[in-house]
Amino acid sequence: TYTGSARSIPAYDISAGIGACAEHLIAYGGHPGAAGFSLEEGSFESFRIHLVEHANAHISAEDLQARLAIDLMLRPRDIGPQTLKFLDQLEPFGNGHQAPVFGARNCQVKAVRQIGRDSSHLKLELLVGGRRCNAVWWNQGGALDQIPRDQSIDAAFSLQEDTYAGDGSVQLVLKDVRPGENGNSSLGKEEG
Numbered sequence: 001t002y003t004g005s006a007r008s009i010p011a012y013d014i015s016a017g018i019g020a021c022a023e024h025l026i027a028y029g030g031h032p033g034a035a036g037f038s039l040e041e042g043s044f045e046s047f048r049i050h051l052v053e054h055a056n057a058h059i060s061a062e063d064l065q066a067r068l069a070i071d072l073m074l075r076p077r078d079i080g081p082q083t084l085k086f087l088d089q090l091e092p093f094g095n096g097h098q099a100p101v102f103g104a105r106n107c108q109v110k111a112v113r114q115i116g117r118d119s120s121h122l123k124l125e126l127l128v129g130g131r132r133c134n135a136v137w138w139n140q141g142g143a144l145d146q147i148p149r150d151q152s153i154d155a156a157f158s159l160q161e162d163t164y165a166g167d168g169s170v171q172l173v174l175k176d177v178r179p180g181e182n183g184n185s186s187l188g189k190e191e192g
Contacts (some may be wrong), residue, residue, distance in 0.1 A: 001026065002044060005036045011063035012055060021050045024127035068156050068176050073092050076129030079104075084159055084170050104128050104172075106152040106180040114141045122147070126155070134162060135172035152180025157175070 006132035008014035018037050022028065024047035028037035039047055064170040074083070093099040108127035115123045126133045135157065137143070147153070157172040 001038055002041060003036070003038045005034065006030075007034045007062060009059070010031070012059050013112060017051055017054045017058070020054045021047050024050060030079040052103055069101060070156055071100040072102055074102045074104055076104075079128060079131065079133055079159065079172070080170055081168060084161060087159065101156055101158060101175055103154065103156050107133075107155050109149050112144065112147045112149065114144055116141065122174075124174070126153075133172055134169065135176035136173050137177075140174075147177070148179070153177045154180050181188045
């Protein structure tokens with residue numbers, strides 16, 4: 001007898017998928033995000049084929065694209081020590097209580113360079129709504145040539161104190177970027 005468990009992407013109900021293969025199973029149960037099952041050794045291959053067919057019929061290519069949820073679009077004036085102090089009050093972050101991911105649109109890339117002993121990270125200087133911000137992008141040194149200078153990007157990031165600078169400044173820790181919609185460096189329009 002084999003026993004197994006499964007987890008799924010949000011777009012696919014793994015419990016329903018395994019349930020569709022019930023004829024191959026001894027027992028099963030679960031919910032849309034996770035499931036467990038048991039089956040006889042001789043049923044494994046037919047179960048695997050049936051489950052893959054079910055998944056292929058219910059999962060689109062778009063469903064397999066990684067998604068990054070932005071918790072809040074930050075105004076340029078909110079990128080600073082006061083926001084960092086507020087975030088400190090929400091800690092500790094971890095499983096089930098993730099640190100917020102912020103977004104900013106049309107950030108003007110003023111400079112970008114590789115950093116780290118093996119050049120595996122990027123350091124960027126951005127203009128966000130006219131405000132100069134430093135940013136780091138860990139483990140993305142290979143993307144150096146893909147970052148457009150003097151053009152805009154939309155950025156997803158967290159905030160942290162720049163301890164390397166030693167001046168208490170705040171830096172953006174990039175999670176992902178994409179080309180901005182236009183060449184200006186505003187986060188929409190500065191809101192009051």
